[in-house]
Amino acid sequence: MSETLPVSAIKNGTVIDHIAPGQALRIIHLLGLQNSTNKVTIGLHLPSKSMGSKDLIKIESRILSDAEANEIVVFSPAATINVIRDFEVQEKVRTRLPSSMKRVFLCPNSACITHSESVASYFYIAEDRKQIKLTCHYCEKSFDRDQVRVSI
């Protein structure tokens, strides 16, 4: 282990490491961890040799689906997702940027139909010069990732 443990090790579950600073709380909402009963440890602005500063989330007794792991890439392309079994890192999950996301984001365009009709939000995802852009399927407007709120 290259870095000292800033928070204690977990027995079974998932560690999401190297999260871009500031994105951990959005990932918490993405995964609905605020409403779950799983034990969760959150580290914000922890020192990191490779990134300077990073966020980190440890979730006891939960394994992410492939879709959930890929959605995390939208918030933090450099995040690493580790599956922990019996205190050992069993797997580093391979991820890729999804091409679209349903339900998670709220369209910032107040005139968008998603605010007046009960339709689930739907955004197309693209990476442009290292910036993640979201385009609403309904109003067709594009936004930077951090302009778009996560529904909770």
Ligand code: CTP
């Ligand atoms: N970890 C944990 N509980 C364990 C084992 C590991 O919380 N029982 C955490 C570590 O603290 C680290 C992450 O899981 O944040 C990945 O562990 P490891 O691969 O050992 O760390 P690094 O070598 O630093 O990972 P990387 O290759 O991603 O830099």
Ligand code: ZN
């Ligand atoms: Zn819209």
